[in-house]
Amino acid sequence: MTHHQIIGEAKRPPTPALQLTLRFSSSRRGARLARQLAVQQFTEWTGLPYDSDPARTIALVTAELASNAVRHGSLPGRDFRLTLLLLPDRFRVEVTDTRPERLPPPVPPQPADETSGRGLLLVQAYADRWGYTVRDAYTKTVWVEVQLRTTTS
Incomplete structure (x- = not known):
């Protein structure tokens, strides 16, 4: 069973310069810790400040992917996995959960009065690119790539 969905440019990531993979409990606390770790690792690896736009982007997308893994992709007693990759020109965040049958939906515009369901819009x-991969019958990975660029105003 292999299924791929890529939103954005369709090319596989090159070999990462640095990579870190950790498991977190499928809980709100686990999602929060994953977000904090992703930003900490991003700033350490890139040298960009914690309050830079790319670091804020990493915080936002990691929080959304981890939250979705906890809310929609968990089975009792199963953790989710966070993988961070520093690539030559971008940073990649991968969140792997235990519900491959629950694929991210297409991202339609949400009505203004909805109080949830806007995470994938964010x-x-x-x-810069995002998508998901199902490689086996037990897991799926939702990933996001953010270009490493800084803008000065």
């Missing part, structure tokens, strides 16, 4: 707005 991911689409902030990520």
